[in-house]
Amino acid sequence: MQRKPQGRRRLPLLLSLLCVGAVGIGWVVWENSSPMVSTYTVSSPAVPAPFSGYRIAHISDLHNAEYGPDNQTLLDLLRDARPDLIVITGDLVDSYHPKPEVSLAFSQQAVQIAPTYYVTGNHEARIAAYPQLEAGLRAAGVTVLRNERVEIERDGAQLTLVGLDDPSFSARPAEKGLEEALQRLLPDRDTERGYCVVLAHRPEYVELYQRCGADLVFSGHAHGGQFRLPGIGALAAPGQGIFPTYTAGVYALGDTNMVVSRGLGNSSFPFRVNNRPELVVLELHRAQAQLK
Numbered sequence: 001m002q003r004k005p006q007g008r009r010r011l012p013l014l015l016s017l018l019c020v021g022a023v024g025i026g027w028v029v030w031e032n033s034s035p036m037v038s039t040y041t042v043s044s045p046a047v048p049a050p051f052s053g054y055r056i057a058h059i060s061d062l063h064n065a066e067y068g069p070d071n072q073t074l075l076d077l078l079r080d081a082r083p084d085l086i087v088i089t090g091d092l093v094d095s096y097h098p099k100p101e102v103s104l105a106f107s108q109q110a111v112q113i114a115p116t117y118y119v120t121g122n123h124e125a126r127i128a129a130y131p132q133l134e135a136g137l138r139a140a141g142v143t144v145l146r147n148e149r150v151e152i153e154r155d156g157a158q159l160t161l162v163g164l165d166d167p168s169f170s171a172r173p174a175e176k177g178l179e180e181a182l183q184r185l186l187p188d189r190d191t192e193r194g195y196c197v198v199l200a201h202r203p204e205y206v207e208l209y210q211r212c213g214a215d216l217v218f219s220g221h222a223h224g225g226q227f228r229l230p231g232i233g234a235l236a237a238p239g240q241g242i243f244p245t246y247t248a249g250v251y252a253l254g255d256t257n258m259v260v261s262r263g264l265g266n267s268s269f270p271f272r273v274n275n276r277p278e279l280v281v282l283e284l285h286r287a288q289a290q291l292k
Contacts, residue, residue: 031272031273031274031275031276032266032271032272032276032277033067034276034277035067035073035074035077035264035276035277035278035279036276036277036278036279037077037080037081037278037279037280037281038248038249038262038278038279038280038281039280039281039282039283040249040250040259040280040281040282040283041282041283041284041285042216042250042257042259042282042283042284042285043284043285043286043287044195044215044216044255044257044284044285044286044287045286045287045288046194046195046215046255047195047284047285047286047287048154048157048158048159048194048195048286049157049286050154050155050156050157051154051157051159051195051284051286052284052285052286053283053284053285054084054085054154054159054283054284055081055082055083055084055085055281055282055283055284056083056084056085056086056087056197056218056281056282056283056284057078057081057083057085057086057087057114057279057280057281058086058087058089058218058259058261058279058280058281058282059078059086059087059088059089059110059261059264059279060088060089060090060091060121060201060218060219060220060221060261060263060264060280061089061090061091061121061220061221061223061261061263061264061265061267062088062091062092062093062102062103062106062263062264062265063091063092063093063094063123063263063264063265063266063267064092064093064094064097064098064099064102064103064265065102065264065265065266065277066102067264067277070105070109071102071105071106071109074106074264074279075106075109075110075113077279078110078113078279079113081279081281083113083114083281084114085114085115085116085117085152086110086111086113086114086115086116086117087116087117087118087161087199087218088107088110088116088117088118088119088142089119089121089199089200089201089218089219089220089221089261090118090119090120090121090122090123090124090166090201090220090221091121091122091123091124091201091220091221091263091265091267092106092107092118092121092124092133093123093124093127093133094123094265094267095123095124095126095127095267096267096268098127098129100127100129100132100133100136103133103137104133104136104137104140107136107137107140107142108140108141110142111140111141111142115143116141116142116143117142117143117144117145117150117161117163117199118137118142118143118144118145118163118199119144119145119146119163119164119165119166119199119200119201120146120165120166120168120169120201121166121168121201121220121221122166122167122168122201122202122221122238123267124166124169125166125168125169126168144163145161145162145163145164145199146163146165146169147163147164147165147181147184147185148162148163148185149161149162149163149185149186157194158194159194159195159196159197160186160187160194160195160196160197161197161199162182162185162186162196162197162198162199162214163198163199164178164181164182164198164199164200164201165181166201166202167202174202174205175205175208178200178205178208179208179212182198182208182209182212182213182214183212186198186212186213186214187213188213195215195216195284196213196214196215196216197214197215197216197217197218198214198216198217198218199217199218200217200218200219201219201220201221202219202221202239203217203219203220203221203222203240203246203247203251203258203260204221204239204240204244204246206219206246206251206253206256206258207253209256209258210253210254210255210256214256215255215256215257216256216257216258216259216284217256217257217258217259218258218259218261218280218282219246219258219259219260219261220260220261220263221237221238221239221263222234222237222238222239222240222244222246222247222248222260222262222263223237223238223247223262223263223266223267223272223275224247224248224262224263224272224275224278225237225244225247225248225275226269226272226273226275227272227273227274227275228248228272228273228274228275229274230274233247234247234248246258246260247260247262248260248261248262248278250282259280259282261278261280262275262276262277262278263277263278264277264278264279265277
């Protein structure tokens with residue numbers, strides 16, 4: 001019996017591995033270029049009745065990413081979501097490859113869809129051109145909140161929106177600076193007050209946000225853990241390390257809900273796995289108060 005040369009026996013295996021590799025690369029390329037919409041609902045008796053059904057679109061960690069010419073794919077998703085409000089929780093730009101013009105072009109279109117509010121991320125703190133970026137955002141009609149609060153009014157009711165500057169902009173310890181800003185900006189939870197929404201780039205401080213009285217928090221920064229492993233979840237996130245807790249979705253801590261976006265772009269690590277870029281849409285609802 002004549003034996004096949006060893007090289008010929010290995011050829012089918014090599015071709016199979018090449019096919020699997022090509023499919024895997026194709027999947028990663030498609031996944032990283034195909035943003036999706038994740039829709040959540042948060043219900044609370046603290047939500048004023050006129051804000052029941054209020055829709056908030058959440059953009060985070062764009063990092064100069066472009067989906068379609070002039071980001072039209074992302075903007076179409078945003079329009080289709082029919083938001084009453086758009087919030088941007090930092091890292092519009094990428095400090096390793098700053099392209100403020102991409103962020104400004106997107107923001108100029110976003111404000112045509114709904115009122116848009118923005119807070120800084122750590123990447124904005126790293127670029128010398130941040131003052132020009134902020135000026136451009138304000139000129140486009142975006143409300144920039146740097147340790148500031150505004151009241152959103154609807155049919156005689158109010159929703160408090162608090163925007164926290166990223167700690168990277170301060171030389172002070174992060175927790176101390178955030179806590180002082182929240183204590184100054186958030187009404188006491190034990191007093192008569194409306195519903196308080198906090199925009200804060202970093203989700204790892206959720207216990208602080210909860211302790212200070214936030215009803216709802218929007219965050220990003222974690223990039224969904226970059227790699228999401230089936231049955232395990234997120235692999236790593238800045239500020240949280242390996243197997244992080246707060247990377248995607250809605251988390252409840254006492255009376256506080258935190259919504260964490262997986263983000264839309266990438267930075268020092270140029271791709272994600274099992275972790276599509278996302279636009280988050282949250283709908284508020286007024287829940288009936290529980291009897292104590």
